Amino acid sequence: MFSRKLLLIVGLLLLVGVVAAQCAQPQVQEVQKVEEAQPTEAVQQAQVAETQEVKEEPTVVEVQQPSESRLEAVRKRGKLICGGNANLAGFGYLAEDGTFSGFDIDFCRALAVAIFGVADDTTLEIRPLTASDRPIALQTNEIDVLIRNTTYTLSRDTEWAANFGPTTFYDGQGMMVRKDSGIKTLEDLEGGSVCVQTGTTTELNLADQMAARGINYEPKVFPDAPSTLAAYQAGNCDGFTTDKSGLISQKQELEHPEDHVILDVTMSKEPLGPAYAHGDDQWADIVDWTVYCTISAEEYGVTSENVDDMVANSNDPVVKRMLGVEGDLGKGLGLDNDFCVKIIRAVGNYEEIYNRNLGPDTPFNVPRGLNSLWTEGGLLYSPPFR
Ligand SMILES: N[C@@H](CCC(=O)N[C@@H](CS)C(=O)NCC(=O)O)C(=O)O
Incomplete structure (x- = not known):
């Protein structure tokens, strides 16, 4: 009688052990299944292209491979x-x-x-x-x-x-404003507008930084450097943003460089x-x-x-x-x-x-x-x- 009870308890303990062991493993098995079902690289790229909401630049899946080195x-x-x-x-x-x-x-x-x-x-x-x-x-x-x-x-x-x-x-993104605007920080751009060039990390970092700081602003987006700078020069934007190296360079192109100041803020890493x-x-x-x-x-x-x-x-x-x-x-x-x-x-x-x-x-x-x-x-x- 006693030994049958003992056998039952041992049996139950073994069962619990097996179940527990199985519970500790399912991720491994699932991962293996997912791995078997991996789509080809081309399909993966197509999926990335489909699911991305905000794209930096258009994605071209087919890359032309030259036949010679x-x-x-x-x-x-x-x-x-x-x-x-x-x-x-x-x-x-x-x-x-x-x-x-x-x-x-x-x-x-x-x-x-x-x-x-x-x-x-x-x-x-x-x-x-x-x-x-x-x-x-x-x-x-x-x-x-x-x-x-x-x-x-x-x-x-x-x-x-x-x-x-x-x-x-090694660069970082900055912000240029008019000296007489009184703007000293990014927060001072609340309700203002910023001139920025499309197809750049600049455009994306600006959105990230302003969102992270809870600043409401209007981005004014242009296709190249001359049109972006011209809009800022004409007073269409309160701020002009690009890599700090770009700001130093572009500042010299303004009619009165001395009337503008690059804020003491680095918005990103730009290697x-x-x-x-x-x-x-x-x-x-x-x-x-x-x-x-x-x-x-x-x-x-x-x-x-x-x-x-x-x-x-x-x-x-x-x-x-x-x-x-x-x-x-x-x-x-x-x-x-x-x-x-x-x-x-x-x-x-x-x-x-x-x-x-x-x-x-x-x-x-x-x-x-x-x-x-x-x-x-x-x-x-x-x-x-x-
Ligand atoms: N480093 C950033 C920004 C590069 C960039 O294109 N900067 C602008 C503003 S300084 C530029 O060089 N524009 C010249 C042009 O497109 O005419 C990136 O790689 O996206």
Whole structure:
């Protein structure tokens, strides 16, 4: 009698144990089922496109894949096509004489030099793009690389089908207002209006920031920088918002820059850098190490002035590898071993590029801040040339 009762209790305990064990597992089984039912990548992309309520830019699902490598295609064509800005002095600007200049344009030049040894009208074409033009230009392979004050974000990685190279300029979004408006904070824009350009992170951050702070305002949206600035200049908006670098640049375009002030507020993180279409790792490496060459050269004190002397006389193994005096690092990228020498000779190191376009001798005089080397408290850091 006693042993039958004991058996029953043991049996019940075992049953409870099995049920409890099963209860602890169902997520695993469910996840496995979901995994089996995963839609194809194309369907996933289509679903993303369908369910998104607010889109930054139109999503193009079909990405044209070139049949040859990008490096081969660029070499065959004889020129690099770099998507750039025509309207942002200091970063990418098209002068009346038809020449482009700016910090971003110099990285286009550096890339052309890495490939062809020289950057001129025959080896480099800058294709000016508005903010909204960018994803299509990348996806259709109209450009080889995009270097146009473009912020690295997750959705651009996925929906634009782009990869981002090293950040060349750490930025953040700001707000400009008229000095005599009395506006000192974003909260003072309550009931006011803000001029902003479409197709940008700027437009999205503005909405986020104002919603988070509970500020009612009217966004006035324009397709490009000149029309956005013109509307602000004409007094159609109380505020003008874009990346702080953009504000510093655009402020100089106003009739009376001294009548305007950039508020002491940073609304977002805007890491700006080169982007290229998915699918060609060699090309990604070439773009990335072109940028790293300029950063590393600054770190090791290699400049356009002393690069030839460094090639001849430096005893530093890092410098020797970086300049191709020793090793085969350039060849590994599909370039010449002295690709970095050519870049520094023609365009300069990061500091030279920065100072030429944004430094104290320019109308912009943008402090290096986060865009200093890691050895000087900034975020610029090249992986080793090894
Ligand atoms: N970094 C932001 C903003 C980039 C952007 O397009 N900024 C504007 C305002 S400064 C610009 O460069 N406009 C030039 C044009 O479209 O003509 C992004 O990647 O979305």
